Amino acid sequence: MFKLFGKKDEELKLYKPVVGKAIDITQVPDEMFSQKLMGEGVAIEPEEDTVVAPCDGEILLVAKTLHAVALQTSNGVEVLIHVGLDTVELKGQGFTSHVNAGDKVKKGDKLLSFDRQYITEQGKPLVTPVVITNSDEKVADMEKIFGENDVIMTIKVK
Amino acid sequence: MIKEIVTVNRQDGLHARPAGELVQLCKKYQSEIKMGKVTANISAKSILAVMAMGISKGEKVAISAEGPDEELAMDAIKELLSKE
Numbered sequence A: 001m002f003k004l005f006g007k008k009d010e011e012l013k014l015y016k017p018v019v020g021k022a023i024d025i026t027q028v029p030d031e032m033f034s035q036k037l038m039g040e041g042v043a044i045e046p047e048e049d050t051v052v053a054p055c056d057g058e059i060l061l062v063a064k065t066l067h068a069v070a071l072q073t074s075n076g077v078e079v080l081i082h083v084g085l086d087t088v089e090l091k092g093q094g095f096t097s098h099v100n101a102g103d104k105v106k107k108g109d110k111l112l113s114f115d116r117q118y119i120t121e122q123g124k125p126l127v128t129p130v131v132i133t134n135s136d137e138k139v140a141d142m143e144k145i146f147g148e149n150d151v152i153m154t155i156k157v158k
Numbered sequence B: 001m002i003k004e005i006v007t008v009n010r011q012d013g014l015h016a017r018p019a020g021e022l023v024q025l026c027k028k029y030q031s032e033i034k035m036g037k038v039t040a041n042i043s044a045k046s047i048l049a050v051m052a053m054g055i056s057k058g059e060k061v062a063i064s065a066e067g068p069d070e071e072l073a074m075d076a077i078k079e080l081l082s083k084e
Helices: A114-121 B017-026 B047-052 B069-081
Strands: A011-015 A018-024 A038-045 A050-052 A058-064 A068-072 A078-081 A095-097 A110-114 A128-132 A141-145 A149-158 B001-007 B034-035 B060-066
Touching: A038 A141, A058 B047, A068 A110, A068 B047, A068 B060, A078 B047, A078 B060, A128 A149, A128 B001, B001 B069, B017 B047, B017 B069
Parallel strands: none
Antiparallel strands: A011 A149, A018 A038, A038 A128, A050 A110, A058 A068, A068 A078, A078 A128, A095 A110, A141 A149, B001 B060, B034 B060
């Protein structure tokens, strides 16, 4: 395989999987995420109800309780999108999945839908971490972009 | 190499939080640690691989550890998976 521009490191851009403001993962009120135990990344404060693919890839998992979805890019980077906090406790209520593990997806394809009103009524924060679960192994460098921008992470892949 | 079958007692099974805790724990040990529903063939040091197994509370999981600290690792894993 030839390398584009002869670059040594491949670059991966991740786009917002859900419309909303991007914040640093360290701002998420849950230690598992804020201390980066799940990996490096950002979080989105959702303003809409649909999760779409942040890049091209293959679906690695859809949680049985439908509140989380993960995909792997062709260069081996794993991206986990976890809708809300402690939403596993909702046992799938308020969530609909549009994909299955093994599906190939393109950036922008619909992955999950969720009911923001229901999740909020159940007392669960909506903030949605988007993390690279294998950042130690795969990420050489990462730029995180917060706020309203469409791109949330630019990653140099190891 | 040591192998054990452990019952997962975590509320809601091995979803993101316990999977993250398990992987953080396993990474502290040099040993190669694997797990699986039938045979231990999936790396316990990968969060998504652990989550993708979709293990529910009450399910049994096969665990293997191989390396200089395999017994310490196995004891710690058993403790983590068996607590609620």
